[in-house]
Amino acid sequence: MSRPSAVGLTTGNAPLPDFPQLRTCPYQPPPGYRDLRLAEGPVVRARLYDGRPTWVVLGHAVARELLVDPRLSSDWGRPDFPSPSPRRKAIQKATMLIGMDQPEHSAYRRRVIPSFSVRRTRELGESIHRRAGELVDALLEQGPPAEILRGLALPLSSHTICGILGVPYEDHAYFEEQSAMLVASHASEEDATGALTNLRDFLVSLVDRKEKEPEPGEGLLDTLVHKDLAEGSLSREEVIALGIILLMAGHETTASMITLSTFTLLQHPGQLEAFRADPDAAGPAVEELLRYLSIGDVAMRIAAEDITVGDVRIEAGDSVMLSAAEINRDPEAFEDPDVLDLGRGARHHLAFGYGVHQCIGQNLARAQLRSALTLLFSRIPGLRLAVPAEEVEIKPAQSGVQGIYELPVAW
Numbered sequence: 001m002s003r004p005s006a007v008g009l010t011t012g013n014a015p016l017p018d019f020p021q022l023r024t025c026p027y028q029p030p031p032g033y034r035d036l037r038l039a040e041g042p043v044v045r046a047r048l049y050d051g052r053p054t055w056v057v058l059g060h061a062v063a064r065e066l067l068v069d070p071r072l073s074s075d076w077g078r079p080d081f082p083s084p085s086p087r088r089k090a091i092q093k094a095t096m097l098i099g100m101d102q103p104e105h106s107a108y109r110r111r112v113i114p115s116f117s118v119r120r121t122r123e124l125g126e127s128i129h130r131r132a133g134e135l136v137d138a139l140l141e142q143g144p145p146a147e148i149l150r151g152l153a154l155p156l157s158s159h160t161i162c163g164i165l166g167v168p169y170e171d172h173a174y175f176e177e178q179s180a181m182l183v184a185s186h187a188s189e190e191d192a193t194g195a196l197t198n199l200r201d202f203l204v205s206l207v208d209r210k211e212k213e214p215e216p217g218e219g220l221l222d223t224l225v226h227k228d229l230a231e232g233s234l235s236r237e238e239v240i241a242l243g244i245i246l247l248m249a250g251h252e253t254t255a256s257m258i259t260l261s262t263f264t265l266l267q268h269p270g271q272l273e274a275f276r277a278d279p280d281a282a283g284p285a286v287e288e289l290l291r292y293l294s295i296g297d298v299a300m301r302i303a304a305e306d307i308t309v310g311d312v313r314i315e316a317g318d319s320v321m322l323s324a325a326e327i328n329r330d331p332e333a334f335e336d337p338d339v340l341d342l343g344r345g346a347r348h349h350l351a352f353g354y355g356v357h358q359c360i361g362q363n364l365a366r367a368q369l370r371s372a373l374t375l376l377f378s379r380i381p382g383l384r385l386a387v388p389a390e391e392v393e394i395k396p397a398q399s400g401v402q403g404i405y406e407l408p409v410a411w
């Protein structure tokens with residue numbers, strides 16, 4: 001894809017470089033971001049798809065400073081809130097949690113946090129491992145060729161969300177179909193709006209059904225319906241909105257991360273060998289993959305007040321975008337940042353964000369990655385790509401979550 005050379009474009013009358021930009025390799029940040037950081041520093045100027053200028057944060061220390069600064073707002077409900085793509089603009093209509101500021105944000109987050117407790121995560125971890133094993137066995141039984149996104153990653157992440165929300169087993173197939181549709185809808189605002197509507201309809205009928213059940217089940221929606229909704233402390237709309245955000249935030253991200261991690265390991269045979277040799281080191285390996293791949297690449301904010309960071313003055317109303325992919329390759333935070341080193345043991349990456357909006361499902365995501373990758377590579381030792389690596393199609397920059405569309409494999 002042709003891309004404006006980023007260097008030096010922010011001076012004089014030259015046009016600003018685009019943000020976001022396309023990855024040219026599925027596991028590397030867009031090269032233009034590096035050019036910009038080297039030429040202009042950790043906070044640079046760029047232009048969004050709709051022509052609006054934005055600040056782009058590319059440095060680790062500045063990102064941490066800004067992500068805990070309450071003057072930087074996440075309020076997606078603001079009419080002037082920026083968006084990196086039409087698809088994200090559609091998704092930004094679902095403002096629950098991630099699109100809220102304090103104190104509203106904390107009030108909702110407190111209600112869902114118990115479902116992500118250590119105990120609940122451990123319980124779900126066992127069922128995640130079991131389900132990952134069943135899915136890998138099904139791949140083996142079916143025989144090569146197979147496809148990792150639909151054969152393993154998506155069904156595993158749907159299974160996990162179903163466990164959290166309390167979606168009954170008989171609804172899995174329908175739920176997975178709707179979720180796959182959301183993942184497939186990458187480009188247009190209409191597609192994304194349609195997928196969102198389907199998910200909403202699904203949740204509306206699920207909440208209706210749960211309300212009629214005499215006893216609550218174990219899922220988060222059961223608690224929200226039988227306790228918060230019944231007591232009147234949450235409205236039906238709020239319960240549905242919480243369900244939608246958990247579904248959206250936790251599903252495509254994890255599925256994409258499992259698929260891209262598989263591809264990346266296959267492309268780094270030395271690291272894959274080390275990964276296979278020591279299953280106990282899967283924890284640090286997953287952490288490094290999270291840093292290296294940084295699939296949740298764009299965090300969006302707007303300055304609610306003037307902010308000075310280093311020698312940059314961000315004015316109230318300015319758009320601020322943060323690129324986790326480039327931030328997690330900052331050499332001031334990570335030695336040899338472009339090297340995939342599964343033994344690195346660095347946990348200060350920002351792949352799950354930082355500050356009050358830090359990912360609520362991060363431990364569940366880690367559990368899914370650990371189980372999927374260890375079981376896949378131990379039970380199918382001869383796993384290999386079924387197509388040349390260059391033919392693996394990268395999702396567009398405007399896609400909310402970075403990754404690849406599918407991963408055909410054989411053994």
Ligand code: HEM
Pocket residue numbers: 097098099109161164245246249250251253254257295296299300350351352353354356357358359360361362364365
């Ligand atoms: C590898 C998988 C995942 C990645 C890379 C990821 C990444 C992120 C990032 C970067 C943020 C912060 C966004 C910001 O600051 O604007 C975030 C927030 C969030 N994530 Fe995740 N996530 C993953 C999996 C999950 C899962 C499994 C769930 C739920 C089951 C989940 C639920 C959420 C929610 C609800 C938020 C908003 C939290 C808040 O605003 O308080 N995520 N995630």
